[in-house]
Amino acid sequence: MDHVTGLKCVVCGEEYDVGDVVYVCPKHGADGILDVQYDYAKIQGRVSPRSLSDSAQSAPRSIWRYTPLLPVDPLILAGLHDGRQPVHPLFSVGWTPLYRNPQLSERAGVAEVYVKNDGLMPSASLKDRASAVALLKALELEREIIAGASTGNAASSLATLSASLGIRSIIFVPAAAPQAKIAQLLVCGATVLAVDGTYDQAFDLCLAASTKYGWYNRNTAYNPYMTEGKKTAGYEICEQLGWQVPDRIFVGVGDGCIIGGLHKAFKDMLALGWTDRMPRLMGVQAAGSAALYSAWKQRIDPLDISPIEAHTIADSISAGLPRDRVKATRAVVETDGAFVSVSDEEILDAIPVLGRDAGVFAEPAGAAPYAGLKKAVSSGLVSPHERVVLLVTGNGLKDVASAIKSTGSPTVIEPTSEAVDKALDTLT
Ligand SMILES: Cc1ncc(COP(=O)(O)O)c(C=O)c1O
Ligand SMILES: [Zn+2]
Numbered sequence: 001m002d003h004v005t006g007l008k009c010v011v012c013g014e015e016y017d018v019g020d021v022v023y024v025c026p027k028h029g030a031d032g033i034l035d036v037q038y039d040y041a042k043i044q045g046r047v048s049p050r051s052l053s054d055s056a057q058s059a060p061r062s063i064w065r066y067t068p069l070l071p072v073d074p075l076i077l078a079g080l081h082d083g084r085q086p087v088h089p090l091f092s093v094g095w096t097p098l099y100r101n102p103q104l105s106e107r108a109g110v111a112e113v114y115v116k117n118d119g120l121m122p123s124a125s126l127k128d129r130a131s132a133v134a135l136l137k138a139l140e141l142e143r144e145i146i147a148g149a150s151t152g153n154a155a156s157s158l159a160t161l162s163a164s165l166g167i168r169s170i171i172f173v174p175a176a177a178p179q180a181k182i183a184q185l186l187v188c189g190a191t192v193l194a195v196d197g198t199y200d201q202a203f204d205l206c207l208a209a210s211t212k213y214g215w216y217n218r219n220t221a222y223n224p225y226m227t228e229g230k231k232t233a234g235y236e237i238c239e240q241l242g243w244q245v246p247d248r249i250f251v252g253v254g255d256g257c258i259i260g261g262l263h264k265a266f267k268d269m270l271a272l273g274w275t276d277r278m279p280r281l282m283g284v285q286a287a288g289s290a291a292l293y294s295a296w297k298q299r300i301d302p303l304d305i306s307p308i309e310a311h312t313i314a315d316s317i318s319a320g321l322p323r324d325r326v327k328a329t330r331a332v333v334e335t336d337g338a339f340v341s342v343s344d345e346e347i348l349d350a351i352p353v354l355g356r357d358a359g360v361f362a363e364p365a366g367a368a369p370y371a372g373l374k375k376a377v378s379s380g381l382v383s384p385h386e387r388v389v390l391l392v393t394g395n396g397l398k399d400v401a402s403a404i405k406s407t408g409s410p411t412v413i414e415p416t417s418e419a420v421d422k423a424l425d426t427l428t
Helices: 040-044 049-054 063-069 074-078 102-108 128-140 153-162 179-187 199-213 226-230 232-240 257-271 291-297 325-334 344-358 364-378 396-407 417-427
Strands: 004-009 034-038 098-100 112-117 145-149 168-174 191-195 248-252 280-286 338-342 387-392
Touching: 034 040, 063 074, 063 232, 074 128, 098 232, 102 112, 102 344, 102 364, 112 232, 128 145, 128 153, 128 226, 128 257, 145 153, 145 199, 153 168, 153 179, 168 179, 168 199, 179 191, 179 396, 191 199, 226 232, 226 257, 232 257, 232 387, 248 257, 248 364, 257 280, 257 325, 280 291, 280 325, 280 364, 291 325, 291 338, 338 364, 344 364, 344 396, 364 387, 364 396
Parallel strands: 112 387, 145 168, 168 191, 248 280, 248 387, 280 338
Antiparallel strands: 004 034, 098 112
């Protein structure tokens, strides 16, 4: 891990040695999120776009193809591999497909629309990228218990990936999280504390209990390594486009850790000389959970944001006080991107559009990027010649109730051929 040089507080800029701090800046508490610093000269000698394409056959088709850019010890990863066959779903995290979709381009009125489908991960959401890194850190620190609070996906991801690794996961989720996400936790053997309250309350309870009982904590935007796992989606987008930088990337934003990770990926690649520009990052928030959008619009410092009561059908991007607000705001401002706010209705409308045009089944937060693109085009933010990527962060099977809300129920018929004929007459 000689390529990691320190951890830098996003509030005061103080840099700490990796061994000195586990989570946040001691001076700034939960606001003082730490950003992992790298020695780019060292990394340049270890990996490059050329080395990745030359080893196309042997480079892992997972996030681990970027191990030299991650804050993990490669020996720990190697210890989980038997040399012939992957021995754990950890090895299938990442390298999700990126599809160019002409139907969506035409519908949205932009030159090129790509869909990256992170719903195809082991636990069916982008969160696996972060949980994989969290678990390697827990192994490195020899911690047997890992805890996390989550709107649902980070938790189900942690539960899925910790299963069979000999690490127990303790999860705090809002009791109102979609059933499928809770089922994933239970099936994978997590200890589940379903909090009769909000995600923000679950987050605080998890932090307090982790400190009290000495568990390793995976909370988003508290554990500095989560955004590092999430940044791999940015590397993949760039590599899958032949190391071309898209004009914009649309992503759903709750706490802001994913968009912060995308920003980090493109900053890394710029620093390494792999790319020569940044994409504009477009953070899509649900109107009922749009603290970052509102602050950005009114030019309020993200550290001065007051908590709101968040309500949206897109449970994964429901956050009353976005924890990674500093990084998320910097991601948008420094790339000359924008936040976009979309209603629940617009999010629901986007679900069948992605399904019908692209064959991608997204949960509400995963469909929000398409709703955001539509809105950004209609408000003149995006020009027709642009190449945009929609990052679908979660699978629609996670929240079937919302999916059915977006389409309506199917036609039920009597089990007779007359009923088939009659139904076909009305359906076609
Ligand atoms: C499917 C999905 N999309 C988007 C997000 C938002 O990520 P962040 O909270 O890092 O902004 C999440 C987070 O839970 C998620 O699960
Ligand atoms: Zn600080």
